[in-house]
Structure formats: structure tokens, C-alpha cells
Amino acid sequence: MIGRLNHVAIAVRDIAKASAVYRDTLGARVTAPVVEAAHGVTVVFIELPNTKIELLEPLGPESPIARFLDKNPDGGIHHLCYEVEDIIAARDQLKAKGARVLGDGEPKIGAHGKPVLFLHPKDFCGTLVELEQA
Ligand code: CO
Secondary structure, eight states: OOOOEEEEEEEOSOHHHHHHIIIIISOOEEOOOEEEGGGTEEEEEEEOSSOEEEEEEESSTTSHHHHHHHHOTTOEEEEEEEEESOHHHHHHHHHHTTOOBSTTSSOEEOTTSSEEEEEOGGGTTTOOEEEEEO
16 A cells, blocks of 8 residues: 655754755755745755655744654654645545554645655554655
């Protein structure tokens, strides 16, 4: 069902500092920051030849990323995003197998303008999983 790894997301306190680490120390291509008010985050993408890294900085104290950083003060891996061909079909198959879909279970438009869903980490080896329609 799942296809390519679309991105690995890392929660950071300071997206400018984190961007500089990837650009200047690791020599990667880094996009400009984009504010995603609906998701409570500022996002930067690191473009690697085979996938992307998504840096997430909380936008305000109510951001889900702020809560993650309370538990992980140095930042850390927040979720993995896998591509699926049909997000509704994937969701329905997963639910039939007992997996929990977060929120109201309906896809939202993610950082790439494509429908995304999040799956409960307890059902996926302790890792928050994002599905994105390819
Ligand atoms: Co993501």
C-alpha cells in the first residue's frame, strides 16, 4: 500500500538555526520558510536527491509541535510521511485492520497542497505516520 518515503519531519525550536545547520554544515538545498497557520507550524524543506526532510517550528504555544518540544527539548524526529496512491482507499483499508486515524479521519491539505492523514503512533511502532496522496 505505501509507496515512497516522501519526507522525514524534525521538530525544531529555531527553524533559522536548523536551516543553517542543513545548508551550511551539511551542504543541503533548503527552501525558504513557509508559515502554515492552519497546522500551527512554520515549515522548511530540505531537498535531498531521494527524499525530503521537513523542519517544523511551532507557531504559538498551542501548536502540536510546541507540546512535542516540551517532551523533547532538543527537538527530534516527529513523523515519517509515506506516499499512497489513493488516500481514501488507504484510510479505509487501514481502519478495517484496526489502525487509528487521528483527528476526524478526513484528509486535510498538507504542506505540499495534497491531501494528508496522520495515523496513531501506538499502531505503528511508536512512530507518528503521515500519509500523503502522491
Ligand atoms: Co509532514
